[in-house]
Amino acid sequence: MCNEYRFKQSLDRLALEFGALKLPLHWADGAPNLEPRDSIRPTDPAPVIVGAPEGAELKQLRWGFVQAGRPPVINFRSDGRRFPAGRCLIPADGFYEFTGAKYPKSKWLFTRADDRELFCIAGLVRDDRFTMLTAEPGPDIAPYHDRQIVILHRKHWAAWLGPAEAQPPLEPLPAGSLKVEQIR
Numbered sequence: 001m002c003n004e005y006r007f008k009q010s011l012d013r014l015a016l017e018f019g020a021l022k023l024p025l026h027w028a029d030g031a032p033n034l035e036p037r038d039s040i041r042p043t044d045p046a047p048v049i050v051g052a053p054e055g056a057e058l059k060q061l062r063w064g065f066v067q068a069g070r071p072p073v074i075n076f077r078s079d080g081r082r083f084p085a086g087r088c089l090i091p092a093d094g095f096y097e098f099t100g101a102k103y104p105k106s107k108w109l110f111t112r113a114d115d116r117e118l119f120c121i122a123g124l125v126r127d128d129r130f131t132m133l134t135a136e137p138g139p140d141i142a143p144y145h146d147r148q149i150v151i152l153h154r155k156h157w158a159a160w161l162g163p164a165e166a167q168p169p170l171e172p173l174p175a176g177s178l179k180v181e182q183i184r
């Protein structure tokens with residue numbers, strides 16, 4: 001499952017993408033500094049998007065729900081579940097999976113196969129933390145891992161941020177949606 005992802009898009013690009021969906025993007029306390037990042041790992045702060053009365057709100061939260069005496073929950077199974085509250089979108093332009101039995105494991109970068117770089121992962125927010133939702137692997141991921149993050153189709157972004165009854169399907173992408181490149 002995803003324990004590292006990439007986000008190198010600008011704030012202008014995010015605002016443009018969400019504006020095209022008639023979902024204006026705003027933020028509290030002035031525009032955030034979104035530096036391009038090749039690696040976002042558990043417990044790192046990262047941008048997430050939550051629903052708001054004015055459209056969508058960009059926040060900086062930490063990755064992983066806190067559990068007393070245990071590692072943070074960075075991935076949460078979505079199989080057969082409904083999520084009426086706390087939904088968020090996690091903007092990304094790539095994510096990594098690792099294969100092999102010993103260190104250093106092979107590292108694989110997954111990106112969109114079409115011309116669009118940006119995608120959004122379905123997530124949940126609790127307090128000042130977020131986690132990613134996972135599902136059974138789609139055909140592009142199955143050779144590398146037995147689970148995958150839920151990447152929402154762009155047409156479902158507004159519904160995911162909307163009312164509880166508007167939950168879109170949480171399923172893997174069809175074959176050919178992602179391309180993979182070995183990093184090491």
